[in-house]
Amino acid sequence: MRREDLPAPASGILLTHFLTVADVARSRAFYADVLGGEVVLAENPCIVKLANSWLIMNPGGGPTPDKPDVTLHPPADPTRATSFLNIRVADIEQCYRDWSAQGAEFLTPPIDRKAELRCYMRDPDGYLIEVGQATGMLEGIFADPPAGTG
Incomplete structure (x- = not known):
């Protein structure tokens, strides 16, 4: 295994995202097989x-x-989120087709939001994932600002 394959910077910082998952193998397959990620380490x-x-990714557990x-646990209620992954893509329609064909379940097809085209999907544990392509913002x-913010 090469150092550059691991989230271990030689200097400075590097941002990663930790997911508490119910089934490591299932989540690993989703992020590798459906989204095209590279498994660097299979477990632990x-x-x-x-x-x-x-x-x-690791299973949940106590202190x-x-x-x-x-205590760490996967999302208890998929209709409520306090954070989500945000994947930016060059061609959202192609990603939507490819990832749907691989088994990804999107909440809606891509929607034009003026600044971007955007849609959401969930991973096997219910984590929300935004997929967006910058359009108008370029x-x-x-x-528009969120309703009620003025």
């Missing part, structure tokens, strides 16, 4: 290199010495 923890980032009051056109 599972690490998948996806585009220019890494996803680190540990370095997080004494924290020309200074941005989305």
Whole structure:
């Protein structure tokens, strides 16, 4: 295994995303087989290199010495989210077709939001994943502000 395959910078920082998953093999297959990631480490923890980032996945569990009051678990309610992955793509229609054919389940097809084309899907644990392609924002056109923000 080469250092550049791991989320281990020689200097500075590198951002990864940790997912607490119910079934490591199932999640690994989704991120590798459906989204085209590269499995760097299969288990303990599972690490998948996806585009220019890494996803680190492990089962949930109770507190540990370095997080004494924290219990990790996959999403309990897929209709409520406090964060989500955001994947930016060059051709959203192609990704939508390819990933749908591989088994990804999208909430809707891509929708034009002025600044971008955007749609959402879920991973096997219910994590929300936004897939977006910059369109209008490249020309200074941005989305309307959220309702009630004025």
